[in-house]
Amino acid sequence: MRILYKGLTAFMLLCFAVPAFSQNPGFNELVWHDEFEGEGAPNPTYWNYDLGTGQGGWGNNEVQSYTNQSSNIRRSNGKLVIEANKNNGAWTSARIKTQGKYSFTYGRIEFRAKLPKGSGTWPALWMLGESINTKGWPACGEIDVMEHVGRDPGKIHGTLHTPSSYGNTVNTNSTMVSDYGDSFHVYAAEWTPEAIKFYVDNNLFYTYAPANKDAATWPFNDPQFIIINLAMGGNWGSDTKYETNGQKNGIDPALTTARFEVDYVRVYQGFQELKLNGPTTVTPNAQNLSFKASQVTGASYTWEVPVGATIISGAGTSEIKVNWGETSGQVRVQMDLDGQLYNKEINVNITQSPNGEAFMIEDFSSLPTAKLTSSGGTFNFSQADGAMKVDYQVPDPNALPQIVYTLTEPLNMSGYPVLAATIKTKNESGTVLLRLDLKDTAGKTTGTSTVFNLTPLIDDGEHFTYYFDYSNLFGTGSGQIDGTKVKQIRILVNYGILGSAGNDSFWIDQFRVLQRTPSVPNRPSHLTLSKTSNSVTLNWQDNATNEESFRIFRATLQAGPFTEIATVAANARAYTDAVSPENGYLYKVKTTNSNGTSEFSNLVASSESLLSIKDQFNNDQVMVYPNPSTGEFSVLINSALKITGTHFFNSLGKEVVASISQITASLLQVKTNAAPGLYFCHLHTPDGIIIKRILII
Structure with a gap:
């Protein structure tokens, strides 16, 4: 079809016509149609x-x-x-x-x-x-x-x-x-x-x-x-x-x-290599799926599908239609071309389809080592109290330090676009920065001007659940992914221009997806306690915009039960309990509205002796001798432990005077003139408090 009109050229080339009745046998593969x-x-x-x-x-x-x-x-x-x-x-x-x-x-x-x-x-x-x-x-x-x-x-x-x-x-x-x-x-x-x-x-x-x-x-x-x-x-x-x-x-x-x-x-x-195209992610019992191999003239084809899947048409040809089953598996094809055999396979994963109000992706009750990869820093994973502890070292925030969690099967989040991540940190470095992205089976990653940053970061040392609705990031545009085929969760750690080189820790307790962001308010955080001789005052941070009141709870034991003692208005951020701190109470706070009540805040106590994150009286990393003693004893510590503070309490929870000397990195010398009785030596570590019983005679 001429697109410009010009006169007859003076240069003429020899052209000829030869009758023939067959196409070039080298053009034997249908590559586009x-x-x-x-x-x-x-x-x-x-x-x-x-x-x-x-x-x-x-x-x-x-x-x-x-x-x-x-x-x-x-x-x-x-x-x-x-x-x-x-x-x-x-x-x-x-x-x-x-x-x-x-x-x-x-x-x-x-x-x-x-x-x-x-x-x-x-x-x-x-x-x-x-x-x-x-x-x-x-x-x-x-x-x-x-x-x-x-x-x-x-x-x-x-x-x-x-x-x-x-x-x-x-x-x-x-x-x-x-x-x-x-x-x-x-x-x-x-x-x-x-x-x-x-x-x-x-x-x-x-x-x-x-x-x-x-x-x-x-x-x-x-x-x-x-x-x-x-x-x-x-x-x-x-x-x-x-x-x-x-x-x-x-x-x-x-x-x-x-x-x-x-x-x-x-x-x-001309045929070069056997290719196989078809869906790599399917829903359970999907119907009429198409798998296409290179269509080569004169070739014959043999297909294999997993147990539970059925070839409904095309067996022996370059394209089959398949009704799938309920498990993942491989589709394989073998092509015979003039006695030469060619093989190709494709892995097909079943998409998880959530049901109910929420769907648990991972509860980290055991360490999912095979699902984790990391780059851009040093990341150590361990199991800690039913959660996954992450200790990290980030030398260069611009190296995009990250952890990638890969789901067992792709997840259809189209009806469950809200990701709930339950995470805690003590943020001892003051620089913890976390962001969560999703990646689909095609390798596309969420990330536009709207991203799931864990801000404000709740660093009171207790788990906090963060929510993010990804529905606007499901699509085909820039920064969008296929929400029906979510395969990975990427956790960026201390990354980019806002990140800081250094080390710290955080814990991941759960990843869930929900149909919608809960209407129940977020829990209060950073609960602190101050005291006078006859009262205890609580202060907290509010993390909700839809609260109607705060509920105050008190207990005598860390394990509870916690009894509600007061309710204060939504604009309140403090409460004073007119009791003597010597009574030894523990406190927690909840936020509430007409849709329900939040989880508890972090725990505070009027006496430190009531608190023990690791209440390990028989911890074999710490030894006390002689025990019983006359008031002078040694504390032998595993050199791997980092002791940040040491205190001495009587059985009523009152701190008593003791002279504590650091002899070596693993040896403390303690002297006290305390009266005979049962005492407790508290050794503070970054992970909590180790308590050892001491009997003074």
Whole structure:
């Protein structure tokens, strides 16, 4: 299809036609095709539109205007229909192309088509070099697989346009097809580094093979894209007997519509390696799944699917349809080509589909070592009180330090877009920075201006549940992922310009997904206690915006039970309990509204002797001798322990005077004049308090 009109070139190349009746056997693999199945507009994955008239009728003085209207172009009954229509004296038609979506270099292209009838019609099946935007035309090269002008019924042209011959080119030949408008025929071109050959119904009618191949004669070593169009009139399509006022508008005046139908477009190339395409993630009991292997002429295929899956069609061919079962597994294909066997497999994972109000991804009741990877820093994972403890060292925040948790199976979060992460930290470095991203099975990761940063960070040493709704990050845009196939949770740690080099720890207790963010308020945090001789005052941090009140609880034992002693207003951040601290009470606070009550805040106590994160009286990392003693004893400590403080209490929880000397890194010397009785030595560590009983006699 000429896109510019130029005069006859003075340079002529030797071209010849040789009859033949078989295609190149080297083009045995179908690598791309559109069968135009379905109804409606052409598949936008493959095709773009050219619209309007172009400058000077697309360079050919054509009279039509191209549209994307269904009256001009559509899929119908498995065919592409391009219909030129005359309305109020003006013609409309259509032109589609694969530019920017599909192109290829070398191979066989086939169009099966039925051409329009009528003088003034000019249908074309053709290709242009992808370099047209940089090199221009004709330097990009043009291969016209089929052109037909209605004023010359049945004469099918195969044509090349190159810098040495373009416009009214001499690189062309033709053949006759008498029933061009009544029957479908296959119009094809075979393109190799040596020649381009043109066929109708596999009958060769023209070969272009210039002896001297250079940029002028052979711009055909680079990719070309595909074009299908129906022009009306124009420099070549116009019938002179119908032209008026010297215009190229010669169209039979009795003609008001012209119909061009294409059954398929197929591209073949030489088989190189066996490929297998199909879904890698499916829902349980999914139906009619398609798995496609390389479609190679003369090959036979043997398929295997997992137990529970059933091949419902296509066994023995290059494409099967499968009804899946309820477990993950492999789909395998073996291709036999001339006695040579080729094998390929694809792993297919079942997508987890949550149900109920919430779905537990991981409760970290055991350490999920096989699901964890890390990079950008040093990360040590351990089990700690039913949670996963992470000790980290980050040397360079710009190295994107991260932990990646991989789910056993992809998770469909489309109906459960809220991720709930229950995490705690003491933030002893004061620099802990955490962010959670999701990654799908295609490797796309969430991350736009809206991300799941754990802010404000709750660092009171108790677990806090953070919520984030990812629904706006499910899609195909930048920073969006396929929410039906979530495969990984990425935890960024002290990263980027806000991150800090150093080390610290945090604990992960749970990952869950929910249908919606809970309406129950978040728990209070950072509960602290101050005391006078006859009262205890509590202060806390509020982390909710929907609270209606705060509830105060008190107990005499760390294990409870905790009894509610007061309720204060939503704007309160403090409460004073008029009791003596000597009574030895422990306190917690909850937030409440009409939808429910939050979890407890962190715990505080009026006497430190009531608190023990690790109440390990028999801890074998610490030894006391002699015990009993007369008030002077030694404390032998495992050198791996980091002791940050030591205190001495009597059995009533009152701290007593003791002289404590650090003899070595692992040896403390303690002297006290306390009266005989039972005492407790508290050794503070970053993880809690180790308590040892001492009997003074």
